[in-house]
Amino acid sequence: MPPLSRAHQGQWRKRHVPGGTPALPFAKRLWVNSFGIHEKAGPVVNAGRRGSGRSMLRPYGILVRQYASEMTAARTPAVLQRLRNRACDAWRLGKRKLGFAGEAKECAVGEAALDTTRFNQTDRYAALMEIVRGRMTNRAFAAYDVPREHFEMILEAARHAPSGANAQPWHYVVVTDPAVKEAIGECFVDEQQHRARLRMGFPTPNYGGVKTAPGLIVVLADFRFVRAFPVLNDGSELDRLYHQNAERILLQSVAASTMSAHLAAAALGYAVWWITAIGQEDIQRQIKPMLGVPEELSVIDVMCFGPPAKPSYKRWKKPLEQIMSWDRFNPECAATVEQIDEWIKSMRHKVMYRDESKID
Numbered sequence: 155m156p157p158l159s160r161a162h163q164g165q166w167r168k169r170h171v172p173g174g175t176p177a178l179p180f181a182k183r184l185w186v187n188s189f190g191i192h193e194k195a196g197p198v199v200n201a202g203r204r205g206s207g208r209s210m211l212r213p214y215g216i217l218v219r220q221y222a223s224e225m226t227a228a229r230t231p232a233v234l235q236r237l238r239n240r241a242c243d244a245w246r247l248g249k250r251k252l253g254f255a256g257e258a259k260e261c262a263v264g265e266a267a268l269d270t271t272r273f274n275q276t277d278r279y280a281a282l283m284e285i286v287r288g289r290m291t292n293r294a295f296a297a298y299d300v301p302r303e304h305f306e307m308i309l310e311a312a313r314h315a316p317s318g319a320n321a322q323p324w325h326y327v328v329v330t331d332p333a334v335k336e337a338i339g340e341c342f343v344d345e346q347q348h349r350a351r352l353r354m355g356f357p358t359p360n361y362g363g364v365k366t367a368p369g370l371i372v373v374l375a376d377f378r379f380v381r382a383f384p385v386l387n388d389g390s391e392l393d394r395l396y397h398q399n400a401e402r403i404l405l406q407s408v409a410a411s412t413m414s415a416h417l418a419a420a421a422l423g424y425a426v427w428w429i430t431a432i433g434q435e436d437i438q439r440q441i442k443p444m445l446g447v448p449e450e451l452s453v454i455d456v457m458c459f460g461p462p463a464k465p466s467y468k469r470w471k472k473p474l475e476q477i478m479s480w481d482r483f484n485p486e487c488a489a490t491v492e493q494i495d496e497w498i499k500s501m502r503h504k505v506m507y508r509d510e511s512k513i514d
């Protein structure tokens with residue numbers, strides 16, 4: 155660890171040691187607060203004494219209190235050495251140097267705001283984008299025994315999702331029984347045939363792959379949680395409008411959680427498949443008893459994943475300028491209903507089932 159400069163030592167003594175006590179050994183100490191890890195200079199032997207390090211650290215929250223309690227315990231050489239080592243680590247990591255007690259908070263705020271490297275961690279962004287770009291829908295999977303911990307890792311990601319009012323109105327049922335998978339898959343195949351009979355014109359895929367998906371998770375939503383969002387609950391017209399929005403909040407919440415699960419599965423290397431063709435009432439009625447799902451909950455979608463039977467392909471995505479405006483909506487991005495209908499007629503089947511390179 156680089157030694158403190160003479161100027162720093164002198165400055166510290168002037169402020170904190172009445173009359174100056176030149177004999178104390180100095181070190182840079184690790185200082186953790188909500189802005190990150192910092193270093194603080196001071197005499198190690200003084201650590202943890204009331205009115206010294208502890209009181210200086212107190213305002214900065216739990217992490218600092220933890221640190222302060224370690225400082226209080228820093229009476230044995232081993233603990234002191236550990237703290238010195240941590241200070242060295244912080245130094246090596248190139249963390250910020252703080253000023254001294256009085257200016258510490260301002261320094262921390264000021265430096266955090268100026269530390270552009272902290273908010274420009276492009277290596278982390280690149281790692282995330284590799285997963286985001288690499289998440290691709292695949293509708294047929296190779297046989298594979300998904301380890302139990304992979305299901306847990308995937309749903310651990312789902313658990314951390316944001317949700318309106320932090321209501322977390324979701325539940326996930328992992329299906330491992332091949333007979334139940336087969337039955338769920340059959341419901342989708344029925345739906346596929348039903349749609350064909352209805353002549354919807356929607357390019358419904360082959361749902362046979364659900365039956366053999368190595369990973370199958372049924373996503374449930376508890377719509378009663380709309381009550382947790384801003385609603386009046388008085389049956390008025392205004393309440394109806396608020397409920398409409400509350401339902402959107404709930405759906406966004408479950409989608410955020412489900413997306414986290416999909417990204418986690420993609421991060422593990424699996425191909426994924428998000429299926430909502432399960433929303434219709436009759437499918438709900440068939441599936442819920444198979445899984446013991448209470449009547450009050452809704453089966454909102456199904457997540458399948460596993461090693462792809464054939465390589466996944468990247469589908470066409472709108473370019474950034476088409477989905478992004480600065481300050482005001484870019485009128486060039488607006489579409490009429492006629493244009494949307496034309497897109498459905500000429501493009502939808504291509505963007506759904508072709509590689510992005512094969513879109514005219």
Ligand SMILES: Cc1cc2nc3c(=O)[nH]c(=O)nc-3n(C[C@H](O)[C@H](O)[C@H](O)COP(=O)(O)O)c2cc1C
Binds near residue numbers: 290293431467506
């Ligand atoms: C909300 C939502 C609903 C979807 N529903 C279905 C579905 O019912 N059946 C299906 O085969 N794929 C479904 N998908 C998958 C989409 O078709 C797929 O995400 C889209 O074609 C883009 O491909 P990509 O996932 O490879 O980017 C759904 C995806 C989302 C996000």
